[in-house]
Amino acid sequence: xxxxxxxxxxxxxxxxxxxxxxxxxxxxxxxxxxxxxxxxxxxxxxxxxxxxxxxxxxxxxxxxxxxxxxxxxxxxxxxxxxxxxxxxxxxxxxxxxxxxxxxxxxxxxxxxxxxxxxxxxxxxxxxxxxxxxxxxxxxxxxxxx
Amino acid sequence: xxxxxxxxxxxxxxxxxxxxxxxxxxxxxxxxxxxxxxxxxxxxxxxxxxxxxxxxxxxxxxxxxxxxxxxxxxxxxxxxxxxxxxxxxxxxxxxxxxxxxxxxxxxxxxxxxxxxxxxxxxxxxxxxxxxxxxxxxxxxxxxxxxxxxxxxxxxxxxxxxxxxxxxxxxxxxxxxxxxxxxxxxxxxxxxxxxxxxxxxxxxxxxxxxxxxxxxxxxxxxxxxxxxxxxxxxxxxxxxxxxxxxxxxxxxxxxxxxxxxxxxxxxxxxxxxxxxxxxxxxxxxxxxxxxxxxxxxxxxxxxxxxxxxxxxxxxxxxxxxxxxxxxxxxxxxxxxxxxxxxxxxxxxxxxxxxxxxxxxxxxxxxxxxxxxxxxxxxxxxxxxxxxxxxxxxxxxxxxxxxxxxxxxxxxxxxxxxxxxxxxxxxxxxxxxxxxxxxxxxxxxxxxxxxxxxxxxxxxxxxxxxxxxxxxxxxxxxxxxxxxx
Numbered sequence: 001x002x003x004x005x006x007x008x009x010x011x012x013x014x015x016x017x018x019x020x021x022x023x024x025x026x027x028x029x030x031x032x033x034x035x036x037x038x039x040x041x042x043x044x045x046x047x048x049x050x051x052x053x054x055x056x057x058x059x060x061x062x063x064x065x066x067x068x069x070x071x072x073x074x075x076x077x078x079x080x081x082x083x084x085x086x087x088x089x090x091x092x093x094x095x096x097x098x099x100x101x102x103x104x105x106x107x108x109x110x111x112x113x114x115x116x117x118x119x120x121x122x123x124x125x126x127x128x129x130x131x132x133x134x135x136x137x138x139x140x141x142x143x144x145x
Numbered sequence: 146x147x148x149x150x151x152x153x154x155x156x157x158x159x160x161x162x163x164x165x166x167x168x169x170x171x172x173x174x175x176x177x178x179x180x181x182x183x184x185x186x187x188x189x190x191x192x193x194x195x196x197x198x199x200x201x202x203x204x205x206x207x208x209x210x211x212x213x214x215x216x217x218x219x220x221x222x223x224x225x226x227x228x229x230x231x232x233x234x235x236x237x238x239x240x241x242x243x244x245x246x247x248x249x250x251x252x253x254x255x256x257x258x259x260x261x262x263x264x265x266x267x268x269x270x271x272x273x274x275x276x277x278x279x280x281x282x283x284x285x286x287x288x289x290x291x292x293x294x295x296x297x298x299x300x301x302x303x304x305x306x307x308x309x310x311x312x313x314x315x316x317x318x319x320x321x322x323x324x325x326x327x328x329x330x331x332x333x334x335x336x337x338x339x340x341x342x343x344x345x346x347x348x349x350x351x352x353x354x355x356x357x358x359x360x361x362x363x364x365x366x367x368x369x370x371x372x373x374x375x376x377x378x379x380x381x382x383x384x385x386x387x388x389x390x391x392x393x394x395x396x397x398x399x400x401x402x403x404x405x406x407x408x409x410x411x412x413x414x415x416x417x418x419x420x421x422x423x424x425x426x427x428x429x430x431x432x433x434x435x436x437x438x439x440x441x442x443x444x445x446x447x448x449x450x451x452x453x454x455x456x457x458x459x460x461x462x463x464x465x466x467x468x469x470x471x472x473x474x475x476x477x478x479x480x481x482x483x484x485x486x487x488x489x490x491x492x493x494x495x496x497x498x499x500x501x502x503x504x505x506x507x508x509x510x511x512x513x514x515x516x517x518x519x520x521x522x523x524x525x526x527x528x529x530x531x532x533x534x535x536x537x538x539x540x541x542x543x544x545x546x547x548x549x550x551x552x553x554x555x556x557x558x559x560x561x562x563x564x565x566x567x568x569x570x571x572x573x574x575x576x577x578x579x580x581x582x583x584x585x586x587x588x589x590x591x592x593x594x595x596x597x598x599x600x601x602x603x604x605x606x607x608x609x610x611x612x613x614x615x616x617x618x619x620x621x622x623x624x625x626x627x628x
Contacts, residue, residue: 014559118559
């Protein structure tokens, strides 16, 4: 998971992401990666106690693909806030413009695992758009921080 | 937006005409000055003032306070009122995710000479005792039934449970409790997110600050508030934490359905809304009021912890230290209020998104102690400059639905601030000014640097000169905890 799959958008008060994906699955996965990269940075180094991976099964519906993307990110964000975890892997089992079904893996946030940087309060619908550009899908999402 | 589309009304107000964008139902009015206007023309904040003018039932104008900056949907610093009897809507985006984010100001009987040798001790102990930063947890754990009581009673729940005294409630907007809170409208996820976050400061621009009054503008009002030059104050800025964020997220999703159901067209999905009289809007109001109560309870608990730290440090009671609450104001709220519109009393839904209520003298909703002077208005600045205490005015009632600005307003994005500023330089500059800073995240130092904000002095000049709030006194920071 590297930053070439997304870039930050300048926004005066908040933070935005421009996300790319070769298909919808890639777009949804990269958007999640970008969001959690804003929230926290994995700590490097060895000898740290390992935390047990946790898995969540998610199934969400929305009116269209754009609103589904926001529903997806919002769900991951709120689960992360409740369980104090960072999602670091996603296995998308089904993705249509109106439905997503996925099994996602997460790691607990401890002083050894992650450096927390930014609290994202919520995922907004502001300027939300998904478009096809140069053979790739591109989405823009603004987060309230 | 190009300047040519704006019409100057006077030195503090510019008009966005209704024909700026087809679909605007009223014009926009922006409180600013020539200098700040140049900055506003560079991003989308003014466009958002025009977008908010699309909301069904909007009355008079879409307003922007001088600390306006680009938000999402509504601008930050936006005020919109809608006519409930004429299909007026409520929009969760017009309140924001941090429902009842707000500020409270405590006065003390202490002066700079009393605290100067204890500041290090005070700030370290406050930092140790106040949970701050991303993912911080509070000490309060409640069963669902008790959580519902907290959501219904707000700051009064805190007082009933030993966090403060009854007099604090009288010095809190709405007495710290929105009566129409309905815990049954809260999702399971919102309960889960809120469970461990009561009594936490949060992160980003939330802070706790020990300050000194450095300028008195209105001797008479200051005297009435027992405030004088050199006196120590404490300011707390936080909101409804993850609980409020989830409530807003839940209801924006619902309101997107309402756009279709009630055939409402808005230029940005984040402006999703429903008629105030609809069942969806009623449900949102019930939930939003719970979040507002959560936030007032949160600030009440944080104030209680603060009093405790001062008690330990000075080895005497907070009552003897005269640590009294001056006032607590919300700056992200929608409320059903009565206002005079074209000479007639009307019930309207006032959205204040990054704006403060500023009711003038004599308003029936003010407690007796503030009836004569008007509602105290607390305006925090950035951590290197100043903060202000003002009072509401009749002119605010007449022009802005009893509203004024809420802070300095960002001028630099967070990523720009991180890229261009060095946290060591900022800390050194603050230290040279005698300001101590404790923060959970080094990144916050850059993001929240004074250079990232407009000068609050300039913002307050505008609202004072426009007459939509009146300066009482100015504080400067001595020690700051940032989340």
